[in-house]
Amino acid sequence: MSVIISRIDASFERYEELLALVMGSFAYMDGVIDPPSSAHRLTVATLKAKVRDEIGLIAEVDGRLVGCAFLRPEPDFLYVGKLAVSPEAQGAGIGSRFLTEAEAIARELGKPALRLETRIELTGNHRRFSAWGFVRTAEKSHAGYERITFVEMQKRLA
Numbered sequence: 434m435s436v437i438i439s440r441i442d443a444s445f446e447r448y449e450e451l452l453a454l455v456m457g458s459f460a461y462m463d464g465v466i467d468p469p470s471s472a473h474r475l476t477v478a479t480l481k482a483k484v485r486d487e488i489g490l491i492a493e494v495d496g497r498l499v500g501c502a503f504l505r506p507e508p509d510f511l512y513v514g515k516l517a518v519s520p521e522a523q524g525a526g527i528g529s530r531f532l533t534e535a536e537a538i539a540r541e542l543g544k545p546a547l548r549l550e551t552r553i554e555l556t557g558n559h560r561r562f563s564a565w566g567f568v569r570t571a572e573k574s575h576a577g578y579e580r581i582t583f584v585e586m587q588k589r590l591a
Contacts, residue, residue: 434494434525438534441489447498451491454498455480458481458517468551468575468582472515483515490534492518492527502531504538510548510587511539532565536590548586553581562586 452475459472483489483503492500499522505512513535518527535547549567551558559569567586575582 434522436499436522436527436530437493438530439491441484441491445484445489445491448480450498451478451480451501452553453514454501454519455515455517458500458519461520462555463553466488466554466582468578476484487514488538490531492522492530494522500527500580502535504535506542506544507548509544510546511535511542511544513547513549516549528561529565532588536588539590545590547590548585549587550583550585551581559586 455472455475455485462470470558472527473490483488485562486505488504488506490502490504491498498519500516500518503514505514516531518525532547539545539547547567548570549562550573553572563569563586565588569575569584570587572581573583573585574580
């Protein structure tokens with residue numbers, strides 16, 4: 434499988450396909466996480482705003498979108514969000530390639546670390562991000578919840 438990772442630029446027009454990719458990649462969380470994923474609030478318009486306001490990355494195989502990630506510069510971090518890989522492309526190293534690209538962009542921007550958040554219920558994600566060098570730095574709750582609903586993880590860059 435030949436995977437091409439690229440930045441989303443002003444010429445990008447495949448928003449419906451991108452929305453379907455995110456929704457399909459996050460579908461396994463339905464009924465597993467509470468509150469429901471913020472992916473359910475995404476629309477073509479909000480994705481266009483994300484592309485404008487953040488650094489969007491896509492992965493393609495034979496011209497098909499199979500993954501995406503959005504990177505948002507913060508004062509001390511590069512935040513990694515909406516990291517999605519289509520179910521049929523999982524296990525091909527796409528997530529790892531997105532994180533390698535995120536590290537390079539963080540260095541370009543002078544950010545000393547990556548930061549992400551993942552739901553407390555998604556222990557497989559915790560293990561995967563730990564294997565990629567992330568450490569748990571906080572446990573937090575969504576507004577209106579008294580229990581922990583998500584964990585923050587960070588990866589310091591050398």
